[in-house]
Amino acid sequence: MKIKLLLIFVLSTSIINAQTAKTLQFGGITRNYLEYVPSIYNGSTPVPVVICLHGLGDNMNNFFGIGMNYIADTANFIVLTPQAIYDALAGGNAWNSGASYQGYQLSQTINDVGFINALLDSVTATYNIDQTRIYATGFSLGGFMCQRLACESTARFTAIASVSGTIGTSLNCNPSGEIPVCHFHGTADGSIAYTGNMYGNDPETLVNYWVTYNGCNTTPIHTALPDIVADGRTVDHYLYPNGNNNTDVEFYKVTGGTHEWLYYPANDITYTLEIWKFFMKYPKTPASIINNENEINIEIYPNPANSYLTIQNTKGNNRLTIQIIDFSGKVQYSNQNFKSVTINTKQWSNGIYLLKYSDSNSFSIKKFIVNNAN
Numbered sequence: 001m002k003i004k005l006l007l008i009f010v011l012s013t014s015i016i017n018a019q020t021a022k023t024l025q026f027g028g029i030t031r032n033y034l035e036y037v038p039s040i041y042n043g044s045t046p047v048p049v050v051i052c053l054h055g056l057g058d059n060m061n062n063f064f065g066i067g068m069n070y071i072a073d074t075a076n077f078i079v080l081t082p083q084a085i086y087d088a089l090a091g092g093n094a095w096n097s098g099a100s101y102q103g104y105q106l107s108q109t110i111n112d113v114g115f116i117n118a119l120l121d122s123v124t125a126t127y128n129i130d131q132t133r134i135y136a137t138g139f140s141l142g143g144f145m146c147q148r149l150a151c152e153s154t155a156r157f158t159a160i161a162s163v164s165g166t167i168g169t170s171l172n173c174n175p176s177g178e179i180p181v182c183h184f185h186g187t188a189d190g191s192i193a194y195t196g197n198m199y200g201n202d203p204e205t206l207v208n209y210w211v212t213y214n215g216c217n218t219t220p221i222h223t224a225l226p227d228i229v230a231d232g233r234t235v236d237h238y239l240y241p242n243g244n245n246n247t248d249v250e251f252y253k254v255t256g257g258t259h260e261w262l263y264y265p266a267n268d269i270t271y272t273l274e275i276w277k278f279f280m281k282y283p284k285t286p287a288s289i290i291n292n293e294n295e296i297n298i299e300i301y302p303n304p305a306n307s308y309l310t311i312q313n314t315k316g317n318n319r320l321t322i323q324i325i326d327f328s329g330k331v332q333y334s335n336q337n338f339k340s341v342t343i344n345t346k347q348w349s350n351g352i353y354l355l356k357y358s359d360s361n362s363f364s365i366k367k368f369i370v371n372n373a374n
Contacts, residue, residue: 019064019081024122026115033082033119034060036069037127040076048077048133049123050279051116053142055165056106057092059083063139066261071276078127082119084141085110097144098171099199105170112145113152120156121352124367131354131365132284137161137275139261140192143183144168144200150179150210155325155356159282161275164192164259166200167209176331178247181210182278184271186233186257207240207251214243220251229268232256250278298357304369305345311355312340322357345370 019034041047050072054063060083068079087094087107094106096113116136123129134157138146143165150160151173159180166183167173185203187194195202201209211218220238227234233256240249252274254262263270297314313320322341324333326348333343338357348370355366 024119026118027111031115033080034064036072036079038072038076043128046128046130048130050077050079051136052079052081053138053145055140055142056090056094059093066272068272080119095141095145097141097148098168099141099144100168100170101198113148117153117156125352133158135159135279138165139163140165150181151175154179155331158284159279161278163261163271164189166197166203166206168200178214178243178245180247180282182250183207184252186254188256189259191259207249210249211240214247214249216240216243216249225268227268231267235269298366300355300366300368304371307346307372308342309345310342320357325354325356346372
């Protein structure tokens with residue numbers, strides 16, 4: 001499940017920014033990740049985040065080579081490339097993705113969903129992050145991990161794209177809402193089989209699951225990509241449109257493709273570029289109404305919250321739907337007919353929370369902090 005280092009989009013090495021290696025304490029473990037902030041980031045405008053998850057036995061430095069940072073240099077988003085914990089039985093770094101074989105689930109005791117959400121909290125506290133544009137992509141076991149995020153942190157992630165990794169056999173996928181999904185898989189994949197996948201569901205079963213869950217059209221729009229490069233592979237693209245809440249599903253079937261990350265000019269397609277093109281279509285709501293404070297006016301106090309939190313709709317003439325989402329992506333509180341409420345936060349862990357609120361016309365997200373007194 002390891003991917004070879006790819007050097008792509010190298011147009012001018014003089015403009016390439018170096019990634020920064022960082023650590024985060026989570027669950028009593030020092031976790032490692034790479035952070036890439038493009039030079040054009042200035043903090044004045046909220047920017048997206050793309051999380052890139054490596055395969056089994058790989059590491060963050062090698063997987064950084066898929067080249068998402070080169071796109072970030074012009075598209076202005078932050079790239080996070082975290083590293084999984086070493087699994088002794090597997091003999092390499094492994095995500096607790098729900099992928100399992102003969103009853104053994106890799107890194108079963110590691111809370112990687114919580115770690116990735118805590119990493120997003122840390123970055124949100126440091127940078128001006130667009131909470132409606134948080135994406136995850138991954139290869140092989142990293143693809144399985146992306147699927148777990150889609151199943152368990154649906155409220156946090158805007159869209160995911162998996163390569164050669166599906167929903168793991170040990171995972172009970174229970175999304176909290178619709179989410180755009182893109183998947184890439186080779187028919188000759190010798191590690192994660194196209195048919196008879198031993199670690200999770202087959203790619204076409206995966207696609208059908210999300211098409212059904214999102215309520216997309218069941219008949220796809222099919223496009224055969226031009227077969228320009230003599231690489232023994234052909235690519236068919238299937239688009240399943242018109243899902244609920246702006247959630248399409250896309251599938252790239254690579255006939256003759258193996259367990260690999262394709263890129264131009266060696267192949268007819270560059271996965272990294274196609275993944276970003278997929279992501280950029282999806283904020284959680286149309287851009288014209290994101291963070292429209294003229295439509296909805298919310299006050300949160302005190303902030304930081306100390307034992308209690310009051311949320312008030314200052315516009316007053318409409319009732320709102322609200323959700324409070326914690327660092328792991330779980331919904332801690334919801335109210336579908338809200339004007340004003342005071343919530344006891346004593347049972348909540350200290351940290352960053354997101355308040356998501358909407359009416360029939362508008363949608364917004366605010367960040368607040370819980371710092372309960374001892």
